[in-house]
Amino acid sequence: MKFIHIADVHFDAPFTAMQTRNLANQRRLEQRESFKKVIEYIKRENIPYLFICGDLYEQEYIKNSTIEYINKLFEEISNTKIFIIPGNHDPYIKNSYYKTYNFAKNVKIFTENPEKIELDNVDIYGYGFEDFYMQSEIIDNIKIENKEKINILLTHGDLDGAKNNSIRYNPVSKSKLKALEFDYVALGHIHKKIIEENIVYPGSLISHGFDELGEHGMIEGQIDEKTKELSLKFIPIDEKEFIEENIDISQIYSKEELIEKINEIYFPENKYIKIVLTGNKKADIETFDILKYLSNTNIIKVKNMSKLEINLEIIARQNNLKGIFVKKLLEKIENEPENKQKIEKAMEIGLSAFN
Numbered sequence: 001m002k003f004i005h006i007a008d009v010h011f012d013a014p015f016t017a018m019q020t021r022n023l024a025n026q027r028r029l030e031q032r033e034s035f036k037k038v039i040e041y042i043k044r045e046n047i048p049y050l051f052i053c054g055d056l057y058e059q060e061y062i063k064n065s066t067i068e069y070i071n072k073l074f075e076e077i078s079n080t081k082i083f084i085i086p087g088n089h090d091p092y093i094k095n096s097y098y099k100t101y102n103f104a105k106n107v108k109i110f111t112e113n114p115e116k117i118e119l120d121n122v123d124i125y126g127y128g129f130e131d132f133y134m135q136s137e138i139i140d141n142i143k144i145e146n147k148e149k150i151n152i153l154l155t156h157g158d159l160d161g162a163k164n165n166s167i168r169y170n171p172v173s174k175s176k177l178k179a180l181e182f183d184y185v186a187l188g189h190i191h192k193k194i195i196e197e198n199i200v201y202p203g204s205l206i207s208h209g210f211d212e213l214g215e216h217g218m219i220e221g222q223i224d225e226k227t228k229e230l231s232l233k234f235i236p237i238d239e240k241e242f243i244e245e246n247i248d249i250s251q252i253y254s255k256e257e258l259i260e261k262i263n264e265i266y267f268p269e270n271k272y273i274k275i276v277l278t279g280n281k282k283a284d285i286e287t288f289d290i291l292k293y294l295s296n297t298n299i300i301k302v303k304n305m306s307k308l309e310i311n312l313e314i315i316a317r318q319n320n321l322k323g324i325f326v327k328k329l330l331e332k333i334e335n336e337p338e339n340k341q342k343i344e345k346a347m348e349i350g351l352s353a354f355n
């Protein structure tokens with residue numbers, strides 16, 4: 001049997017990181033495009049099963065029209081059985097579309113009560129979120145009933161506390177899962193692709209920002225009906241990729257020179273870029289508003305991680321407003337070392353105002 005496994009599409013997410021360049025809408029279009037590519041692949045390859053393991057959309061932002069769009073695509077693959085797990089962003093709550101919307105006949109939506117769907121040669125077990133949090137270990141109530149068949153488990157949750165706060169997001173222990181002896185465990189929640197033998201996070205279908213670097217896509221799996229042997233393939237879907245580019249600015253002497261230098265760098269068009277400034281920075285180079293001067297609009301963030309190269313001690317001894325300002329902030333850095341970066345940014349903005 002063949003299947004496609006996706007998770008964490010997050011339809012209608014606000015993509016706040018993209019708003020610096022007004023690209024949030026663009027990203028939502030790319031999100032629809034990517035989902036459509038999954039459906040087209042399933043249609044072309046005649047894949048009988050689609051597993052969507054949580055966070056298909058964002059409860060807070062999802063529009064009726066987007067649900068219509070998703071469902072139309074589901075209807076286009078009417079020969080494919082679609083299994084949906086509600087996640088912590090799209091829980092099966094009272095006013096959820098999962099409850100109120102009339103989805104296509106080939107769609108099965110799971111709830112918090114584990115269910116087993118019996119098909120010809122495979123049993124599919126699943127459970128998901130009925131609220132924005134789920135703490136109980138529902139996994140303890142699951143047991144394979146027919147070991148002769150192919151058994152697949154679908155859920156959305158945190159494997160061995162991969163994330164902080166994992167206790168609130170359906171914690172599942174790997175050892176418990178292994179002991180259950182499913183042939184495949186399809187998970188969602190962690191946005192990074194993780195393949196631990198037959199326990200799999202496909203990662204988010206598309207990247208949601210600079211904390212999700214690298215390729216994003218779906219898992220195509222096949223389980224041999226006789227030997228139960230599993231083979232997996234990752235298929236990239238997201239045509240854009242988030243990347244970080246470090247620039248050492250120690251040898252740059254003005255803001256203009258820095259802008260020119262960044263504008264000379266070639267980036268392929270399918271990248272969203274974060275520029276990270278490193279090294280030592282001359283005191284009068286302002287970096288906080290540099291983004292608006294950069295010609296490549298796919299650069300959506302400039303982060304200054306460089307050290308201020310300036311003798312602040314000398315300025316702090318000056319008996320004027322600037323001296324008092326620097327002295328105060330230097331004291332603040334000493335008292336709150338955890339806020340050093342923020343305070344240095346304030347120092348930079350303040351000094352540029354004085355200049």
Ligand SMILES: [Mn+2]
Binds near residue numbers: 054055191
């Ligand atoms: Mn998610």
